[in-house]
Amino acid sequence: MPVISVNLQEFVKFVGTDLSITEIAEALPMLGVAWEGYHDGEFSVEVFPNRPDMLSVEGLARAFSSFIGVRPGLRRFEVESPGGRVTRVEGKVSPIRPYIGMAVILDFPMEENALLSMMQLQEKLHITHCRRRRKASIGIYDLDTIVFPITYTTKPVDFRFRPLEWDSKITLRDILLKHPKGIEYAYILEGLDRYPILLDNNGTVLSMPPIINSEDTKVTLNTTNLLIDVTGTHLKTVLEVLNIVTSSIAERGGRIGAVRILYPNKELVTPDMNPRSMVLNIKYATKLLGIDLTVKDVKMHLRKMGYEVEGKGNCDEVEVLIPCYRTDIMHQIDLVEDIAIAYGYGNFEPELPSISTIGEEDDIEKFSHVLRDLMVGFNMQEVITFYLSNEDKLFRRMEVPAEPLVKTANPKTEEYTVLRTWLLPSLMEVLSRNQHNEYPQRIFEVDDVVILDEKTDTGARTERKLAAAVCHADTGFHEIKGLVESFLKNIGIRGYKFEELEKGCFITGRAAKVLVEQDEIGYFGEIHPKVLENWGLKMPVSAMEFSVNKIYRYVKEI
């Protein structure tokens, strides 16, 4: 989740009241951001993905200022009509990146902090709400370098212009191959032979969305009029992002102006910064929160969260006006949560309801508990190992043939390419890593493995297994056989028999499988020296593994 850094002085200025860093650190988390720390005049907070409007110092301060009661209520934004500001969208962009929205900010009080804040807001929005620029991307330009009408079109790969941070004109192809931003975002335009381009009436390139702006239209400390564009694949997101960026920048001053967007078959005037409205049922809110609230309370709390409430005649419902930058309000439950935040999570009295139900444990879990107690009684140490493994550990080192199993498609490390199908390899790994510790070593694990199974809805089933291993200079077949016999006797398995077992991990003639009614419930034996060598072990190991699910079935039958 995105972390933004905030200049303390700027923040205090925008909040509009004097605040100490301790007060901010205490209060901000209660608005719903995670405090990360303060250093050298800047603090950093983690902003949750539902509040992209707080990804800038201006937006965060706006929300906080309402929250602490300095500037409660709805922010209204006046938008001047587009006049001659027109952008034509050509049909060619529609299969690639069909949507665009624009706004201008006139007479903007430019300063260094404003420039830095704009950059941070763009960067953080690009990662989050814009889904790494695929869904939407933002461009900000010096409006005075641009002549309307603007055209949103596509150009072939050998079209040239001078991108930001580059000292000459290069082709679009080269931008994707050589420019750092081109390399980073080329994946969005993969497989295309024409790329999106914004041009003004003189043919000056504004940008190549969603990759890079041109040097010709760059915003500098001398810029006083700004043009903002957002292009993307999802109209709702494009317009939301435009509102967030425009409203954030406008917190610093200047006048917002609209742009007329002419699509091939429709016309849109952006930005639309009018509030939305939503009906809130007061009873719904109070019942869910478990507190009593009057219409007046609701109004006060919602104003602290930047809303306006238009009282209806009756007291059951109110109409709530939602500011244009709040993109996360989908359902009245979202308003209820904001009431709770304004009320203060710390002010709710926790209460246990009297709901009498009977606790009930899963059968296999209950049985596993019994088995672990028994193993501990055998003076064994439980280990807990990972379900994720790899074929080298599960098969090659164990000298057994590979079998089909659950494979991960995208592991970050070679360690985790499959889900384990048996436990013994996990125990061997534990022993191999404990050679500096005192012997004898007696370990066990009762936990899950995952087996492919076409009969289930997910194509695999989880199975509970038990495995144990004993490692010291004198261990061998007889020790583990004794353990197995005692184990079976104590859990009440009768009528089992042992049959010779050929399995690569055991020494031939020193391994057996355990059968109940011809059904193999487990096996045990003395680990083959080749396997010990594969794990780098210098001590003999004897081991057993059982299917807990199978054992449980037979135990229940008795």
Add this chain to the structure above:
Amino acid sequence: MGDSTTFEIAQKIGVKRDAIEVASLWAAEKGLVTIHTESRMLAELTKEGWDTLNNGLPERRLQHILEKGPINISKLKKRLERLDIAIGWARRRGWIIIEGDSVQLTEKGFKEISIELPEEQIIKNAATAPVPITKENKRVIDELVRRKILRLHTEKKKILSLTEKGREVATKVGVSVEVSKLTPELIVSGKWRDVVLTPYDISVKAPTIYPGKKHFMRQVIDYIRRIWLDMGFKEMKGPILDVAFWVFDALYQPQDHPARDLADTFYAETPSHGELPSPEIVDAVRMTHEDGWTTGSTGWGYKWDENEARKCVLRTHTTSLSARTLAKLRDDIENGNIPAKYFSVGRVFRNETLTWKNLAEFYQTDGIVVGNVSFRHLLGYLKEFYNKLGIRKCRFRPAYFPYTEMSVEIEVFDERKGVWVELGGAGIFRPEVVKPLLGKDIPVLAWGPGLERTVMNRYNIEDIRILYMNDLEILRSARLWIG
């Protein structure tokens, strides 16, 4: 009674060696014993020596690599640390020749692959007990000391032998009536009445005993299971490998949500896709994502893709079980099955590389309460749960999860660092989650905190990897969890 060292005597009768030495001086003065001192040099493994024991001598490792054929020096550098030492020794032993950049085994080098060197014999012996220096092994040991594999230390021994006079006195005073070990014989014969059982020095070190024990994480898991069971929660169980539908879609996570990225979630190659539940549920989920369906929500506003929902993933949270449980409750919601309370404790997965603060798999405990419940009740359950875990100073702060609203993060105050630490998330399931699954919009309290953070706070563990390292020394000595 023959010659004994002071050390042997101290061990035999269980008193401190110092005491024996003082006593022996006194006895020598009286002419009862003679004392002579011997010292000898012992060689023991250094840290590097232990490494060598596990990995082999550098030249041996080089020999094994070259066994398959000649290799370029630059390639060797990547495969073997301290290559220069390995090459030096291998050359000295006549195992290798270097031609240009290529290193290869000589005939001798091949022949001696499985012949144990005297050095290796000594390293092995030193692993069990320090090796005394003899005429035969001195050369080899000196060499290994130079190679920093062994280090020397001196052991001093005082050997006592009874004089003629001493022997006489011993017989007269009847030393033999003092016995150290109470035997079955002494008990049965009643002879124990005639002897004095030697008083022991109770400060003498006793042998270390390791109990059979559950892993400390298991103790916490069991304890947490008890908390839920005591509070009347029923256990939920379900697949580790699940379809994305239950892990994400049913929990109202849009299909382009960053949590669903390959970078965060393990997708399965085999099996790649699974089956979805009944069309009734799937359609309700689809429509809720697209336009809110009848939940009163706007929905996410995109085209929902069934194929994306069928992808198999390693569950990223056990909240998938809560979603499955709600869908199961749907059929008999009218039969008095509500209110209902469920819990689970299980393994969850994130596509991470292991670091001191990240694991690829860890534990989560989920709970849901379905019924006429409120936000205050949610806080009530959480407070109770953390109280039972011994955490008193905690606070609730607003949080965000796509499937809950209100969303809460429980934080505990870390006194040492003076900061609030996140313990786990909770909330009330959104109507967009509940209605498609349950068929009705009923409040469902839900939580899913991880366990590791709580355990690490309690045991002051900074590196999360220690929890599942299974180091027997740590497991054997870890204090039991009492709650």
